[in-house]
Amino acid sequence: MVTVNTDEFERMKEKIAELKESLRAVIVAHNYQRPEVQDIADFVGDSLELARICTSVDAQTIVFCGVHFMAETAAILNPERTVLLTEGCAGCAMADMISADELKRWQQKYPGAVVVCYVNSSAEVKAESYICCTSANGVEVVASVTGDEILFVPDQNLGHYISTKTEKKLRLYPGFCYVHHRIKPQQVRMARRLHPDAEVLVHPECRPEVVAMADAALSTSQMLRYVGASSRHEFIIGTEEGILHGLRKQNPEKSFYLVSKSQVCTDMKKTTLETVARTMELRQNVVTVPEEIRLRAKRAVDRMLAVK
Numbered sequence: 001m002v003t004v005n006t007d008e009f010e011r012m013k014e015k016i017a018e019l020k021e022s023l024r025a026v027i028v029a030h031n032y033q034r035p036e037v038q039d040i041a042d043f044v045g046d047s048l049e050l051a052r053i054c055t056s057v058d059a060q061t062i063v064f065c066g067v068h069f070m071a072e073t074a075a076i077l078n079p080e081r082t083v084l085l086t087e088g089c090a091g092c093a094m095a096d097m098i099s100a101d102e103l104k105r106w107q108q109k110y111p112g113a114v115v116v117c118y119v120n121s122s123a124e125v126k127a128e129s130y131i132c133c134t135s136a137n138g139v140e141v142v143a144s145v146t147g148d149e150i151l152f153v154p155d156q157n158l159g160h161y162i163s164t165k166t167e168k169k170l171r172l173y174p175g176f177c178y179v180h181h182r183i184k185p186q187q188v189r190m191a192r193r194l195h196p197d198a199e200v201l202v203h204p205e206c207r208p209e210v211v212a213m214a215d216a217a218l219s220t221s222q223m224l225r226y227v228g229a230s231s232r233h234e235f236i237i238g239t240e241e242g243i244l245h246g247l248r249k250q251n252p253e254k255s256f257y258l259v260s261k262s263q264v265c266t267d268m269k270k271t272t273l274e275t276v277a278r279t280m281e282l283r284q285n286v287v288t289v290p291e292e293i294r295l296r297a298k299r300a301v302d303r304m305l306a307v308k
């Protein structure tokens with residue numbers, strides 16, 4: 001991880017503030033971004049919160065500190081604004097596990113089934129889907145769909161979690177997030193042994209066995225709200241380590257431990273203060289979606305936003 005000394009940090013902050021003014025920009029950052037990146041953002045949140053914020057901000061340019069599918073979702077919802085991704089090669093390994101052609105081939109086997117896609121997917125996959133969901137609203141989205149058979153892409157673990165909360169039949173595409181999937185039950189057991197008074201909170205992208213051992217399965221925004229409202233003082237966290245910054249900032253009196261040290265998404269960490277400033281200065285990494293795909297993808301995102 002790059003460390004930034006205080007002088008350098010202040011210099012970068014000033015530069016980014018000037019660029020923000022000249023671009024009439026808003027900076028949004030995902031909860032998994034580096035602490036110093038979260039600190040210069042106007043809004044920090046999960047995919048759903050950032051998708052909503054991007055539709056209501058008064059800005060010409062959206063500077064997205066996250067990974068490609070997130071900036072693409074902002075571009076789908078804001079064709080009149082310029083969307084810049086703060087690191088051009090920041091992608092999502094899970095989103096890359098399914099293409100539109102693969103989805104179409106899978107769909108042919110189950111005519112009549114409704115496609116629900118996790119927002120962690122490409123614009124092309126969203127365009128082939130009926131509705132999107134996030135980890136925060138997946139259960140409600142699935143409940144809103146007419147029809148009892150659902151093809152869920154690409155995350156098998158989130159799909160499994162949703163399937164335990166509904167009577168509908170979910171067929172799960174075998175995608176996964178490596179950051180969450182590699183958290184193992186024995187690591188949860190060990191963390192509990194080390195911190196017997198702590199509550200275990202995991203993301204529903206974790207394996208079903210890990211979710212079953214947790215006290216709660218929550219999206220990142222739900223985790224932040226849960227901890228803020230809880231009278232407990234210690235928490236074991238099973239999601240990407242970037243969330244610790246927000247948790248500690250909002251709850252300085254509470255203690256947080258990761259289930260394991262490997263909860264790091266390398267693509268989320270590609271954005272630094274330097275890449276934010278460079279992206280804005282050079283107006284580079286503009287994310288666009290071809291209009292025909294954008295319109296179909298937007299239908300799926302709009303349906304989700306209408307649910308919750």
Ligand code: SF4
Pocket residue numbers: 032067091092093094095120177178179180240265266267268
């Ligand atoms: S944490 Fe997982 S789902 Fe999120 S961007 Fe990284 S690889 Fe994708």
